[in-house]
Amino acid sequence: MQSVKVQATAMLALSLAFALPAIAADGDFDPDFGLGGIAYLTPDLVDAQEIQPFASVVLPDGKILFGGSVDAPTTVPFEQEYRVMFARLNADGTPDDTFGNSSIPGVVKLDNLVPPNRMEGVESMAVLGDGSIVATGTSLVNSPLQGFVIKVDSTGRLDSGFGSGGMVLVPGTSLHALVVDSEGRVIVAGEHVASGVYTANVLRFDSAGTPDAGFGDSGVLALDWDGAGNSSYLSDMVLGADDSVIVGGAYSVYGDGNGGDFAIAKIDAAGTLDSEFGDLGQRVFHDPSSDSFINAILRLAATPDGGIAFSGYDYDIDLGVTGLILGHLDANGGTDGAFGDAASPGYSRPAVSATAQSVNATDLVAQPDGKLLASAAYYAFPDKENFFTLRTTAAGQLDDTFAEGGVFVADLAPDPGVYSEAETIALQPDGKIVIAGRSQRSEDFIVDLAVVRLLNGGEPNDVIFADGFDPAP
Numbered sequence: 001m002q003s004v005k006v007q008a009t010a011m012l013a014l015s016l017a018f019a020l021p022a023i024a025a026d027g028d029f030d031p032d033f034g035l036g037g038i039a040y041l042t043p044d045l046v047d048a049q050e051i052q053p054f055a056s057v058v059l060p061d062g063k064i065l066f067g068g069s070v071d072a073p074t075t076v077p078f079e080q081e082y083r084v085m086f087a088r089l090n091a092d093g094t095p096d097d098t099f100g101n102s103s104i105p106g107v108v109k110l111d112n113l114v115p116p117n118r119m120e121g122v123e124s125m126a127v128l129g130d131g132s133i134v135a136t137g138t139s140l141v142n143s144p145l146q147g148f149v150i151k152v153d154s155t156g157r158l159d160s161g162f163g164s165g166g167m168v169l170v171p172g173t174s175l176h177a178l179v180v181d182s183e184g185r186v187i188v189a190g191e192h193v194a195s196g197v198y199t200a201n202v203l204r205f206d207s208a209g210t211p212d213a214g215f216g217d218s219g220v221l222a223l224d225w226d227g228a229g230n231s232s233y234l235s236d237m238v239l240g241a242d243d244s245v246i247v248g249g250a251y252s253v254y255g256d257g258n259g260g261d262f263a264i265a266k267i268d269a270a271g272t273l274d275s276e277f278g279d280l281g282q283r284v285f286h287d288p289s290s291d292s293f294i295n296a297i298l299r300l301a302a303t304p305d306g307g308i309a310f311s312g313y314d315y316d317i318d319l320g321v322t323g324l325i326l327g328h329l330d331a332n333g334g335t336d337g338a339f340g341d342a343a344s345p346g347y348s349r350p351a352v353s354a355t356a357q358s359v360n361a362t363d364l365v366a367q368p369d370g371k372l373l374a375s376a377a378y379y380a381f382p383d384k385e386n387f388f389t390l391r392t393t394a395a396g397q398l399d400d401t402f403a404e405g406g407v408f409v410a411d412l413a414p415d416p417g418v419y420s421e422a423e424t425i426a427l428q429p430d431g432k433i434v435i436a437g438r439s440q441r442s443e444d445f446i447v448d449l450a451v452v453r454l455l456n457g458g459e460p461n462d463v464i465f466a467d468g469f470d471p472a473p
Contacts, residue, residue: 024455027391027403030432032092033453038412039093040439041449047102047109049073050447051085053436055125055135056426062091064426064434066449067135069121070102070109082119084110086133086156087449101156108156113167114139114146124178124188132159136178136188139169147175149188149205163209173201177237179245181269185212189247191233192222197256198231199223202247202267215271223265225251225284232263236300238308243269246277248310250296251284259293261286262312264300264333278333285335287325289344291317295325299364301372303394306331311361311374314349324359324376325349326396340396348396350407352388355380362437363425367456370394371402375422375435385419386411387452389435403454408435412450417441420450431456 029037043049050071057065070085086108088099095106102109113120118141125135131154139146147170151162158166175190184207191198200223204215211219225232234249244266251263261284266277273281286295294315301309308329313322326348328339335346352359356378365373375389387410391402398406412420420439427433432453439450 025403026401026454026456027408027433028455030453030455034093034451037452037454038410039089039451039453040441041087041089041095041104041106041451043070043446043448044104045073045446047072047104047107048085049445050438051087051104051107051449052121052438052447053085053087053424053449054121054123056424056434056436057125057127058426058428058434059127059131062428063096064089064091064436064451065125065127065133066424066436067122067125067133068423068449069119070107071447072109079118081112082121084113084120084122084135084137084150086122086135086152089451093451093453099156108152110150110152110156110158113148113150114143114169116142117145118142120148123176126178126180128180128184130154134162134178134180134186136175136190138174138176138190140174144172145174145193146171147173147188147190149175149178149186149209151209161208163205168205168209170203174233176233176235177247179237179239181239181243183207183243185215185243187237187239187245189234189237189245191231191249197229198233200225200232200234200247200249200251200263200265202234202237202245202271204271212271217271221267221271223247223263223282225263225282226253228253228255231256232260235296235298238300238302240266240302244274246300246302246308248297248300248308250312253284254293259295259315261295262297262310262327264297264308264310264329266333276332283333287314287327287344287347289347290314293317294322298361299374301364301366303328303366303372304368304370305394307336308333309364309366309372311364311376313359313361321357322359323349323356324352324361324374326364326372326374326392328396338395348392350374350390350392350398352376352378353380353383355383357381362421362423365425365427367427367431371399372396373425373427373433375425375437377421377423377437384411384413384417385421387420387422387435387437387450389422389425389433408454410452412437412439412452413441416443418443427456
């Protein structure tokens with residue numbers, strides 16, 4: 001027979017197990033957001049049948065802004081019309097019905113920027129101190145492609161004081177990345193195409209949208225890398241404290257059509273290459289431990305130690321698939337040998353899915369502690385694509401204090417849903433993690449904007465109990 005003391009101790013332990021809240025783990029759903037940490041913004045088949053975010057910003061009041069595109073319903077099969085979209089959610093994940101001009105609460109849909117082009121969308125954006133938004137992307141299909149830089153006010157209306165009617169067009173150029181420097185100048189990056197060759201370009205405009213003659217060649221810097229004239233592109237950019245920028249992408253070092261390598265460059269505030277970075281301001285490289293000949297940087301993030309992290313893809317010749325790759329460079333552009341896998345210093349190749357055949361990095365964020373958050377989209381037929389985000393330590397190892405062994409995977413399109421895909425990550429000031437993308441939750445062609453918010457920092461959560469059961473609603 002147990003002693004009274006043993007019985008009392010057991011009863012106390014049992015009561016504590018049911019009564020005390022657990023410490024929520026990093027990567028758990030935030031129950032104060034949406035429904036159990038998940039929110040959807042659903043098209044109405046009037047102004048949109050798909051809402052897709054590519055960029056996100058947490059605003060000072062806690063609201064969350066997204067930039068991307070809406071796919072407007074069309075009566076012509078396979079001729080969708082994508083239009084620029086901004087969407088805003090309240091801090092609790094509900095649509096902000098004080099924002100928007102469409103039939104969908106919380107959604108701004110802009111008219112065709114470059115008629116008759118059918119595909120337009122925001123790829124990168126920044127929010128200014130007055131709440132206005134500058135954004136960039138590309139308009140294409142039906143007429144020659146043009147990059148655009150637009151400015152809208154805090155309500156989503158084009159600002160007539162910027163460029164021409166709120167817009168600057170850059171012919172023959174795809175634009176993917178945007179930052180705003182300390183003087184309010186707008187810097188964008190992408191690639192210009194001429195005679196079948198793509199040339200990486202960085203452009204700077206003043207706050208009114210006028211090309212900045214003090215930057216590069218009349219506002220444009222074209223990167224020639226090794227001078228061979230092969231194609232290159234820029235996919236992302238980060239701003240330095242001295243108004244320099246670091247841009248990343250890929251360069252066809254093996255010749256056009258024969259694959260490429262990671263490409264990165266640092267440009268000073270005058271629009272010239274910073275000779276202290278890489279090889280006189282630029283660097284084309286790949287993992288020397290790999291025989292991959294298809295490599296690309298897709299996302300960049302400045303790390304607290306002054307370095308640069310990147311995410312992208314490389315091609316596995318043996319498996320015949322592209323996989324996710326992370327890397328870290330020091331402040332001068334050199335490979336950080338203390339980062340990543342022992343077999344390939346400076347690089348990490350975390351698995352996304354056992355059946356993933358094609359993986360693209362969609363976003364990369366460095367936390368204040370140096371840990372990296374990376375999201376990815378992937379193709380894994382016959383398996384379903386799910387929301388995917390991982391976290392590494394500052395040294396590039398999967399962080400087992402986040403979600404399940406460092407990896408957050410969630411099916412945001414449960415059966416009969418088709419897929420869900422993570423596209424953009426934002427950190428709140430309190431450390432919580434916002435991940436947004438799209439989700440096709442039925443077999444019809446309606447695709448929601450899907451958002452999750454995850455806890456980050458181990459704060460107590462009094463609706464999660466140690467016995468693993470949630471209280472009844």
